[in-house]
Amino acid sequence: MKTYNFYAGPAILAEEVKKQAAQAALEYENTGLSLMEMSHRSAEVTAIMEEAVALTRELLNIPEGYRVLFLQGGASLQFYMTALNLLDSGKTAAYVDTGAWSKKAIKEAKRCGGVDVVASSSDKNYNYIPKNIDVPASAPYVHITTNNTIFGTQFQEIPDFDVPVVADMSSDIFSRPIDVSKYDVIYAGAQKNMGPAGATLVIVREGALGKVTRELPSMLDYRLFIEKNSLFNTGPVFSIYVSLLTLRWIKKNGGVEGMVNRNTEKANLLYEAIDNHPLFYGTAAKEDRSKMNVCFLLHEPSRSDEFLSACADAGIVGVKGHRSVGGFRASIYNAMDLAGVRQLVKVMESFQ
Ligand code: PMP
Numbered sequence: 001m002k003t004y005n006f007y008a009g010p011a012i013l014a015e016e017v018k019k020q021a022a023q024a025a026l027e028y029e030n031t032g033l034s035l036m037e038m039s040h041r042s043a044e045v046t047a048i049m050e051e052a053v054a055l056t057r058e059l060l061n062i063p064e065g066y067r068v069l070f071l072q073g074g075a076s077l078q079f080y081m082t083a084l085n086l087l088d089s090g091k092t093a094a095y096v097d098t099g100a101w102s103k104k105a106i107k108e109a110k111r112c113g114g115v116d117v118v119a120s121s122s123d124k125n126y127n128y129i130p131k132n133i134d135v136p137a138s139a140p141y142v143h144i145t146t147n148n149t150i151f152g153t154q155f156q157e158i159p160d161f162d163v164p165v166v167a168d169m170s171s172d173i174f175s176r177p178i179d180v181s182k183y184d185v186i187y188a189g190a191q192k193n194m195g196p197a198g199a200t201l202v203i204v205r206e207g208a209l210g211k212v213t214r215e216l217p218s219m220l221d222y223r224l225f226i227e228k229n230s231l232f233n234t235g236p237v238f239s240i241y242v243s244l245l246t247l248r249w250i251k252k253n254g255g256v257e258g259m260v261n262r263n264t265e266k267a268n269l270l271y272e273a274i275d276n277h278p279l280f281y282g283t284a285a286k287e288d289r290s291k292m293n294v295c296f297l298l299h300e301p302s303r304s305d306e307f308l309s310a311c312a313d314a315g316i317v318g319v320k321g322h323r324s325v326g327g328f329r330a331s332i333y334n335a336m337d338l339a340g341v342r343q344l345v346k347v348m349e350s351f352q
Contacts, residue, residue, distance in 0.1 A: 004340040007318030008149055008293060008331045009171065009192040017195075017245040017335075024241060035241055040234050048241050049229060055247040059255055062180045062203060069202040069222065070230045070240045075170040076104065078187040078200060082166050083109035085222050086140055086184060088212040094118045094135045094142040094163070098153060099126040100324065101168060102145045109143070112214075118142065125325070126151040128285035139163050140211075141184050147172035149192070150322045152295030152329065153288045158182060164208065172292050173201065174250055175334055176260050184208040190243050192292075193333050198239030250334065259334050266332045266341045267291040273345040279303075280348065283325055297327035304328075307351055314347045 005012040013021075028035040028044060038045055053068045062068065073081070082105075087093045092114030095106045098121055109115050116139065119130035126148060135142045141164045147154040149171040158165065164184035173188040180186065184205045191197040204222050218224055224232050250259060271289060274282045274296045283295045298304055304327065311319050321327040330344055 001315045004314075004316045004336075004343050005318055006316060006330045006332070006336070006340075006344070008322070008329060009189070010197050011192045011331055011333050012335045012340075013195070013242070014246065014249045014335045017242060017249055020245050021238075021242045025238070036238050038237070040231050040237050045237055048237070048244055049231065049235075052240055052244040052247065053229075055244065055251065056201065056203070059174060059247060059250060060178060060180055060203070065207060066180060066203055066205050067222075067226045069204065069225050070199045070235060070243070071202055071225060072198065072200060072236055074197070074200055075101070075168055075187055075189040078168070078185075078202065079105040079108035080111065081220050081222070082143070082185050082187065083112040084214070084216060084220055085212065086166065086208060087113040088140070089113050089214065091140050092116050092136075092138070093166075094139040096120070096130060096133060096142065096144045097122060098129060098145050099148040099151045101149065101170070102143075105143055105145070105168060121153075126153065127283055127288075129153050129155055129288040133159060133161070135161050135163055137162055141166045141208075143167070145170075147175075147290050147292050149293050149331075150324060150329075152282075152284045152290045152293045152325070154290035154292065156288065164205070171331075171333075172290075174247075174256055174259060175263055175292060177256050190239055192331075193335075194246050195241075195243035196239050198236035199243055201243070246335070262338075263291045263332070263334065266336065266338055267294065269338070269345060270294050270330060270332065270341050273348050277348055279351065283327070292331060292333055294330045294332060295321060295325050295327065296330075297321075297325075301326065307347075310347050310351055311344070314343055316344055316347060319344070 024035040056068045094116050096119045097117050119133040121128050142161050143166045145168045166185045170188045171192045174193050186203040188201045190199040274280050280296050319328045321329040
């Protein structure tokens with residue numbers, strides 16, 4: 001029976017990406033070696049790095065003056081690293097609190113300087129995205145989480161702030177076009193829309209760096225990774241390679257514009273099923289609904305296990321909601337196809 005993977009992350013990868021990755025794990029391009037056995041300084045790995053950077057630039061239309069890095073430590077390290085590199089002690093950055101991951105970013109930034117939480121949706125258990133956010137002009141940047149993986153909300157449009165934006169795009173990178181020129185840093189762990197855990201994509205405006213007065217540890221200094229083309233130390237080569245395979249797959253499927261169409265169709269189908277169903281309801285405010293993580297509940301929560309078991313019988317895995325929201329969460333990242341969402345809708349429809 002086919003398994004439909006709705007996990008929030010690590011998450012679904014395209015079938016062809018998994019096959020190519022499996023081949024590279026055994027032997028990479030007639031070298032007699034697994035990619036996992038090869039030096040990060042070899043010609044092959046250098047070519048992988050160069051193509052991964054070039055395709056990221058192409059797909060996201062990244063302007064001059066920005067650098068693309070593949071680092072380690074996940075988005076969680078970026079919570080700290082962004083602030084360490086951009087927020088001087090004595091300065092105050094603006095943060096928008098839209099959920100658990102924003103809160104963690106705020107906590108780490110406070111180790112580096114002042115934090116002004118300029119907006120929060122904590123009053124309604126993060127079921128919406130704050131509007132009309134006022135950011136002081138003195139802030140070196142405003143930090144946002146573009147898609148809130150746990151609460152199923154997403155900035156539909158990135159507001160026009162007067163200061164540069166630092167964005168955690170872990171759960172919606174490559175799902176839609178972005179105007180990179182608004183940002184000083186964009187970061188995302190690979191394990192949702194890109195590849196397996198291990199690599200963290202960072203897009204950074206070079207001109208934003210070198211302005212803090214503190215001394216930066218080597219491993220936390222973007223400038224050093226820029227100088228070394230991400231490979232200051234041994235990088236997460238296999239995760240970067242699988243990410244590259246995914247980027248090729250995205251390009252082949254119409255680029256990020258192609259992903260918008262695919263993701264809109266899937267999300268519409270699923271939200272419609274939720275809205276029309278007598279037993280289910282969505283948790284996120286309609287205008288802020290995420291196209292990546294769809295959160296919904298049963299009016300009768302006591303029947304949750306029954307629904308999860310109906311899902312399991314249909315090959316559907318990973319739909320149990322995060323404990324802070326409860327109910328169900330269907331993560332429908334780029335690689336999830338319409339057939340997967342149809343399967344879930346079918347189970348919902350027959351659940352009475
Ligand atoms: N930010 C967001 C929006 C996330 O969804 C996650 C992971 N679920 C993280 C940050 C943390 O990422 P990592 O595990 O790569 O540190």
